[in-house]
Amino acid sequence: MKKYKIVCICQIYNELRKGNLERFVTYVKPLVEALVVYDDGSTDGSYEYMLKQTPYILRAKKNDFVNEQSHKQLLLQEALKLNPDFILWLDADEVLTANAEHCLQQWCKACEERQLDGVCFHELNLWRSHSWRRLDSLFDLGWFCRLWRVVPGIRFNEPKPGLHQKPHPVTIQRMAWAEDIQVLHYGFASQQSLAHKYLVYKAHGQRGYDMLDRLISEETLTLAKVPRDLVPEGLWVDDEAPQPLKFLESLAYVEQYREEVFKPKxxxxxxxxxxxxxxxxxxxxxxxxxxxxxxxxxxxxxxxxxxxxxxxxxxxxxxxxxxxxxxxxxxxxxxxxxxxxxxxxxxxxxxxxxxxxxxxxxxxxxxxxxxxxxxxxxxxxxxxxxxxxxxxxxxxxxxxxxxxxxxxxxxxxxxxxxxxxxxxxxxxxxxxxxxxxxxxxxxxxxxxxxxxxxxxxxxxxxxxxxxxxxxxxxxxxxxxxxxxxxxxxxxxxxxxxxFQWGELDSPEVPPIPGQIKVALNMGSAQGIEDSLLTALPASVGLATPLTDIQDNYAIQAQNYLEKHYPDVEVIIQNATHMPILDPNRYTIAFLQDDLRSAAIASDQQEVNLRQASKLVTNSLQTALSYAEYDFTVIPETPDAAEKWHQLMTTVFQERRIAEQSRRRKMARHKVSIIMTTFQRVHLLRWGLWSLARQTIPFDFEVIVVNDGLQDETEEVCNEFKEKLNLKYVFTGHRNLNGKRVWRVPGFAMNIGVKQSSGDILVIGCAEMFHNNDTIAKLVPPILNNPKLLGIPLGKDDRSGAFLSYVSDNNGSADPNIYDKCANLNVKLPFLMALHRSQYFEIGGYDEDFVGMAYDDNDFIQRLLSNGCKYCQTTASTVHLYHPRTDGYYANGGPPEWEYNKKLYLSRIGQIVRNEGREWGVIKFAQFKGAEKLIKLNWHEDFIVNLAGLIQPKVYVELGLYRCYLFNRIIPFAEQLIGVDISAESGQAMQQSSKTRFFKGTTQDFARELAVRPLQIDMLFIDADHSQEAVLQDFLTFFPFVAPHGLILLHDTHPRDEAMMDPNWCGTACQAIEILSQDTRSYELMTIPVPPGLTICRKRQVQLSWQEK
The missing domain is CATH 3.90.550.10 (Spore Coat Polysaccharide Biosynthesis Protein SpsA; Chain A)
Structure with missing residues (x-):
């Protein structure tokens, strides 16, 4: 028999310390022709160890855990240089079951004969032991394509950062599932391994039961003994079955390994x-x-x-x-x-x-x-x-x-x-x-x-x-x-x-009295505050000097700090009994009161937990009650003071790192401040004046786009040209014939953006008065995350009182008048910072909005649909008074807005605009008729017609929204059940003896079915559109679907990546990719019309009348 050349690829990171590497080499190396290893920045000796085992090692400069897919592509490329027939993919914490060498060769032969692209192996997840595997909570469902036949062009999809991506090359289409060879996975075999995975995944943003908590949750623990004959010689350990732990017990052992996991390298x-x-x-x-x-x-x-x-x-x-x-x-x-x-x-x-x-x-x-x-x-x-x-x-x-x-x-x-x-x-x-x-x-x-x-x-x-x-x-x-x-x-x-002999040659200087760096106010926990004042140097207590304050406690605390201890950088305060004392200082909120467990949750406490920079508690149980937050747990033990000191040292070092990062980023970025104006010269002057008095810590430019007449606007701009590095652009050419033609500012803003050179944009209108260093406050969040939209605190000067006051007082503002102004809707771009890439990704402002208003609504809606999120800052601005159209503040606006309003509503869901044409250019006129309404709910008609054809006895819909589709199915089904977490969905359901509303999650309903099962003839899955949720819903409800019953899955073919936003289609399409890997008990097809609909038929044989 021909011997096939198999090369094994593997990624490693500090596997020697975890006890994986020697086992992997001992039991995998003899099975293959060569090992090709990607070392992801190991420091524990793994790299040095593997140098003695294989010459084929790729080494990363630094650990890059989230780019696993790109590492696989590099491994694949390196492995292909060895001209293998097959590639075996394993992780370092895995080995194959006994007699794998013979089985691998047999499967290689089968792939060649049957023209298979790959072979999937079942994964046996050993659980806190060496001979017991876990079966519940999806742990026994792991079938991954491990053996890949090398074909021309074998490759992965374009690698992207992120965890849990498709683990095999895109060229693998035809697969088999091996019963005679399995994977023994040791990644869950010890508390140490579980703690490592849990903490690392949590640090990378994983949350929820399926993505995180099931790694340590044992409430439903079900185990099975691994047959001894499956375990390679020398690895068998006949240990006792692990006893289930309570979640709190699991968290306790995780905490024991925290220091080890995050130890510096x-x-x-x-x-x-x-x-x-x-x-x-x-x-x-x-x-x-x-x-x-x-x-x-x-x-x-x-x-x-x-x-x-x-x-x-x-x-x-x-x-x-x-x-x-x-x-x-x-x-x-x-x-x-x-x-x-x-x-x-x-x-x-x-x-x-x-x-x-x-x-x-x-x-x-x-x-x-x-x-x-x-x-x-x-x-x-x-x-x-x-x-x-x-x-x-x-x-x-x-x-x-x-x-x-x-x-x-x-x-x-x-x-x-x-x-x-x-x-x-x-x-x-x-x-x-x-x-x-x-x-x-x-x-x-x-x-x-x-x-x-x-x-x-x-x-x-x-x-x-x-x-x-x-x-x-x-x-x-x-x-x-x-x-x-x-x-x-x-x-x-x-x-x-x-410098040579720098410190040696320098003179000694006497000690300089240090400044107070830390302020404490622990409220009722006075004992803890006293002990911390003793343990923490350069600290001061605030409880005593603020004892008699009743009103405006936070403002009074800020004033006290500014007057007496202006150098305080960090505040440690009680999380429950007071508001955040100073939002502009780093705040550690200490949570002692577990109000949630006592069923007396406090709004003040919840707000504090969201706003604090870091959270500390003295109880693991309390941390569990507030599971969505990351707590540092410092129990009241003899070493508590030492741990608080260590925490503070870490905090100050993290602040220094953040400050240096901020400086580096600021040095690399340029900010373009773009202001549009239309015959508001007097307001433009105040906008530029208030901008010019700021300290702007960036390379910046100001672009003023005059979309009106050739009035005094350019003259005002020239006053600030040097101070603000200002560029004046006139775009009102359509008005030069003497007829003033108004249009939405989006046209001018597009032109200004195209004229700009900054990677950060601050967009707004001329009539914005800047109360503080708005640019310095709006921009930094975008440097860390280009998907953020920096927004200010804003007021609307509807009466003109604010404008009158600053005009009469040389630009000085009256706080009382400011407070009396109406609140401004800062979620529209009156003054907003965003990354240049986001503006261009959506195609700027839609230049089909030739009527009045709604251009901003449309622009913002598309940014949000493209994954952007608001970031509230402490920048402060006022929209200066100017006369508004009658009905401006009425519901929906005046009649003149109707055209743009209809266009806005018709295009919801279409993120990219101005495609196929040049936009953001100066023209004499830009008019275009409105496009027809775009219909994105075509699937409803399709499903109604299908239901009329199928006439299901039982129809179940997961995710109802307003029951638009559900109510239309009622005439065609004998029994209908709708599931949604919103009571409003139930209220929208037509009352009928045939219908039933189930208020709860899809998994809640599944638990009911487990007790009172149904045979579902037609199931529509349209709830949470994430890959994980769609998979879970499909796998959970599949057993309840009748033979040859239909499962319909919505949003499975988004138009583009932008449409994969969680608020739109999500990642449901990725679930379909995974489900397509094993279709032995069903068949799938997807209608490739956005947003997409996938039809699944449950079947064992082709003809329904042949299957009982």
């Missing part, structure tokens, strides 16, 4: 002893030029003075204190340096350590290039540019960019470094920054305790005294590393500036 360490300015300088530099994901940074205060110690403590800067003995302090100072670095290595949590000096400055990518140069058998140093204060060493460059932090020429150095860098690695070099595997550092014995006397044994060294001939401690370390097979190498693209 790299530790950057720096010594400091006497200079606060150098401490601040290097701290700022590291965070400025280093992606701190998976990393910790800490100082070792090495015989440090009081100024350094108090600064580290009061600013929550991570540090350890190391004190040499008086005898050691009398030695050559370098001895104490090496001792302190050894101490730092012991404290480091990371698998890798990066040693740096306090007098160093960094460049973008300095760390990434060190990590990229690491190959498992080396330690890597950066290439230094040194000031010339001292002679440089091997590969060092002497060039002065400043000899202390005050004279540092950062811009010039960065330019020089970019020219100097080259993609090259060479043996030897200088000694810091040094990236080294902690295990290698320990195995070599670390640094000697000083310079080593020349000629003495390096492993029993004699420490030299100042002036004696010696080897440096750095050199000794490199020699000892070489002896264990670790090379000392330099990465020539990791460039770092070394």
């Amino acid at each position: 790299f530790s950057i360490v720096c010594l400091v002893y006497k200079s606060v300015p150098w401490l601040n300088f290097v701290y700022e530099q590291v965070f400025k030029y280093t992606d701190m994901t998976d990393k910790e940074f800490f100082f070792v205060a090495n015989d440090a003075n009081d100024a350094v110690l108090s600064h580290l403590r009061d600013n929550y800067i991570p540090h350890y204190i190391y004190t040499n003995t008086p005898e050691q302090q009398a030695e050559w100072y370098v001895n104490n340096v090496y001792r302190a670095y050894n101490f730092a290595a012991d404290k480091a949590q990371g698998d890798f350590i990066v040693f740096i000096n306090s007098d160093m400055a960094f460049t973008p990518g300095w760390f990434e290039h060190l990590w990229q140069a690491y190959n498992g058998t080396n330690c890597v140093v950066s290439r230094l540019v040194e000031s010339g204060k001292l002679p440089s060493g091997q590969y060092g460059v002497e060039k002065n960019f400043g000899r202390d932090y005050k004279t540092y020429q950062e811009k010039q150095f960065q330019q020089y470094a970019s020219e100097l860098a080259e993609a090259k690695i060479a043996d030897g070099g200088l000694f810091m920054p040094l990236l080294i595997r902690k295990e290698h550092f320990r195995k070599a014995g670390g640094y000697p305790e000083g310079q080593v006397l020349l000629g003495t044994n390096l492993y029993r060294p004699v420490i030299a005294k100042r002036g004696e001939a010696c080897l440096s401690g750095d050199t000794v370390l490199m020699v000892k590393l070489k002896a264990i097979g670790i090379k000392h190498q330099t990465a020539f693209n990791s460039i770092v500036y070394h």
Whole structure:
């Protein structure tokens, strides 16, 4: 028999630590011709281990968990270079059942003979044991295509970020399901593995029972013993069946592994002893030029003075204190340096350590290039540019960019470094920054305790005294590393500036009194507040000074802080008994009162939990009651104070990371502020005046589009041209014949956007008065998420009182008049920030809106349908008074709006506009008739006609909305049941002896059917349109469908990706793809007309009259 060449592909990440990798190699490698592995940034030794097992390893620069699909594509491409006949896909926590080698070859032969593209194997999920598998909660339904026949063009769909995507190549169409070979999955076999999966998935946004909680929930636990003959020799463990745990018990063991799961992978360490300015300088530099994901940074205060110690403590800067003995302090100072670095290595949590000096400055990518140069058998140093204060060493460059932090020429150095860098690695070099595997550092014995006397044994060294001939401690370390097979190498693209003797040459300064950084108000939990005030440095209590305040508590607290403690960065407050004290400061809400369990939920508490920056509770049970939130649990145990201090240190470090990220993003972005105007010169002036007084922390431009007449608008714009980098655009050419022709501002806005160059747009009208730094507040959310729409707090000056006041008082605003203004609908783009890409994805404003109004409604509705979401900011604006059309504020607007209103309603659901034509261009006239209404509910007529043909005895509809379809089916069915969570749906249902409304979820109804089963002849699934929900509904109700009964699934063929928005079609189409993989008990077809309808017939044989 021909032996088929099988190559196995596998992704790994820190699998050695999880106990998976040795088992995988032992039991999978003998089955295949080769292993091709993608290492997703492992730091635990997995990469080094696999280097000894296979030459085919792809290595990522950093862990990128959510791009699993693109990694598979890379694995596939690498595997194809080996010219395999078949590819076997497994994860590192999986092995195949016994006798797999023979079975694999038999299936390869079957694929060739039967022209199959792949073979699916059943997955046996071992549950907290080595011999018991879980059957409930979808754990026994896993059939995945594992064996792929190599055909020309084999590939995955265009890879996209995200979890749980189609796991096999798109070219696989014809599959078989193997009964003689299965997959033993150890990913759930221990509490450690389950905790890892649960915490990692939760950190990546997974929520709900199916996507997260079922990983640890055992309320319905059903287990079966794995037959011994399925388990490969050497893996059988005859253990006891795990006893079901309560969910709270499961959460408890998860918490035990939290620190292990989120342990940093790299530790950057720096010594400091006497200079606060150098401490601040290097701290700022590291965070400025280093992606701190998976990393910790800490100082070792090495015989440090009081100024350094108090600064580290009061600013929550991570540090350890190391004190040499008086005898050691009398030695050559370098001895104490090496001792302190050894101490730092012991404290480091990371698998890798990066040693740096306090007098160093960094460049973008300095760390990434060190990590990229690491190959498992080396330690890597950066290439230094040194000031010339001292002679440089091997590969060092002497060039002065400043000899202390005050004279540092950062811009010039960065330019020089970019020219100097080259993609090259060479043996030897200088000694810091040094990236080294902690295990290698320990195995070599670390640094000697000083310079080593020349000629003495390096492993029993004699420490030299100042002036004696010696080897440096750095050199000794490199020699000892070489002896264990670790090379000392330099990465020539990791460039770092070394001032040389920076801290040593700096003068000592006395301690400076620290500022209060943390304010506490724990309400009734006064005991906790007192203990925290003792444990947390630079903190102050607010409960006492605010005791007598009854009204406007939050405002009074803000005023008190601003007056007495303006440097407070973090507030820790009770989550229940007071409002968020200051929304502009980082707030930790402490939840002690589990009001939900007591059935006395508080609106104030719920609002606080949503608004707080971080949530802490002292009880796992309380955290479970508020399961939608992520809590840090700090029980009231003896180490609670230490844990609070650790939390605060983490918070301050996270804030620093966020601030550096914000600065980097701001430096990369340009903001285009686009204002449209139509004969409102006096209001435009106030809009520009209020904009000009702002501090705008971005590169920006202002574009004013005049869509009216050639009046004084350009003259006003010229007043602000320099201050606001203003560009004036006239688009009112249609009015030049003397006849003023009004049109919706969307035309002008399109033109302004096309004229702009920023990647962030702030769009609005001329009559917006900016009360504060609106641009600085509206834009930042979009830098983190291009799908957000930054909106302000807004007022509408309908009476003109606000405009009169600012006109009479040189632009000053009266808060009382502001408060009396009507609220502005800020969800329309009076003033709004959005990403440029979103504007263009939907085709801008629809230029068929040639009537009045509704252009903004349409524009916003399409943005939301395209996945955008509102983000409320603290930007404050007022829509200045100008006369409105009669009926402006009436329901629906005046009659003149009717044309655009009808057009708006007719196009709901059509996201992209202006297709096939040029838009956003200056023309003399733009008129076009309204298009016909677009009908997107064609499926209703289709289903009604089908029901009339089928005449179902039992019709069930999951998801009713207003019962439009359901009520039309009544004449054709004997019994009809409609299921929906909304009572309004039941009210819309026509009353009939044949109809029944079930209020609840689809799964609630399924539980009823399990007790009182029905045979359903026609089932329409139109509830939650997510892939997971559609799959669950299909699999749950399928057993209740009569033989040759029909299942109809809606929204399964969206027009485009935009239509896959959760508010529209969702990802129902992905469910159909999955269901199409195994159609042994049913057949499927989809009508490819958006939004799509899939028809499923349940059957075992083709002809219904042949099946009983």
